[in-house]
Amino acid sequence: MAKEIQSWAYEEPISSPFALPRGVLGRLxxxxxxxxxxxSELVPLIGKQDxxxxxxxxxxxxxxxxEAGRVCGMDPSPDMLRQAARxxxxxxxxxxxxxxxxxxxPDDSFDVVVSVNNVAMWPDLEAGVHELCRVTRPDGRLLIAWHSATGRSPIARKNALPEEKLARIAHALGEPTQRHELKNLTVLEKRCHG
Ligand SMILES: C[S@@+](CC[C@H](N)C(=O)[O-])C[C@H]1O[C@@H](n2cnc3c(N)ncnc32)[C@H](O)[C@@H]1O
Structure with missing residues (x-):
């Protein structure tokens, strides 16, 4: 893994263990x-899927x-995958x-693809959206969720994205994009190839 990320969302490179979790700090x-x-509030939005x-x-x-026939978790951090396995x-x-x-x-692999609290860490927003739509089956959905400004945790509230950044994500997703305001998350939803 790289030592820092130059993301599309922030001016400065990010090196926080929340974005690049590895070693003791990453595990913490x-x-x-x-x-x-x-x-867990995303579960009803994901719905019953294969x-x-x-x-x-x-x-x-x-x-x-x-709960789905096939559940796949992906992360660039081997430390996070080990915790997820546990x-x-x-x-x-x-x-x-x-x-x-x-x-x-491969193309068209999943009914639903979901990203939670990592879109602002992607180096290239458009490349991420393009790839995630590619692996979503025709008429499947891509959900991009990020900390909302009204969440229960003050740290999460502090990390909420400004409207202009949310608008950039919606623009990258293209029309039609739906927006859901949950208790802790703002979710942008796109029906891929729809
Ligand atoms: C703040 S954590 C969020 C983890 C989990 N989704 C949650 O909400 O608790 C961000 C995660 O995104 C991962 N990440 C960093 N860059 C990424 C990228 N370009 N694509 C996908 N995941 C990435 C990190 O390794 C880290 O596990």
Missing amino acids: AGRLMLWLNDP SVLEVGCGPGGLLRHI HNRGRGVELRLGTAADTGC
């Missing part, structure tokens, strides 16, 4: 993610709640190394 960040982030990919799954907090033991979750812009999956 993983534990905090599980404690601070409650992505196959779901979560990209940037971190320590696997959301994966624990997804927290999803016995659930048959497939865990793979990869990024939003390079999943390594």
